[in-house]
Amino acid sequence: AQKVTQAQTEISVVEKEDVTLDCVYETRDTTYYLFWYKQPPSGELVFLIRRNSFDEQNEISGRYSWNFQKSTSSFNFTITASQVVDSAVYFCARSGAGSYQLTFGKGTKLSVIP
């Protein structure tokens, strides 16, 4: 199976600190997609970002940024100046081109302490 590994099970940070969530993936596909989803305490997963394998440009969206490095098969997520509302479980996922199957990591639970 082509796994997605999120080695950090739980992280706690104090508000306003920066935090990076790690994601390492396995793939045999030439074309694939990588994702991050946020699951707040309410339970509903919220789509954050999608990246295709041909686009290694890092992306920034407000306080969120993503670092995609094919050389290390990593797709890390950084939250700058964390806020209490960022507290959630964050999932990294991948899919192969032409596949309906999203493979999720086990998630990283982020707690931002005021």
Next chain:
Amino acid sequence: SQTIHQWPATLVQPVGSPLSLECTVEGTSNPNLYWYRQAAGRGLQLLFYSVGIGQISSEVPQNLSASRPQDRQFILSSKKLLLSDSGFYLCAWSAHADGQDGKLFFGSGTQLSVL
């Protein structure tokens, strides 16, 4: 705008009882529909997906089944629940054109406890 409704939010069922979870999508037509299960401490596992009415694909062998009687309705069922069926069930949809690239929109989930 598109919305997805999933119910019930919580459910406690005895072993051996039947199950029916329902999901409907509004504001879009011909969506791809998905059922995922999230077990405690684990990631999400795709159970079923559907690209059209009556078209169901199963990703894992189990005692669950899915049906899509209408374009925007997706039902997860079981005739006899097992203890191992406990978990958090999430329905999701994606635009048909985007179906194969994983951009999913999720419902609020059903917490199922089988006792």
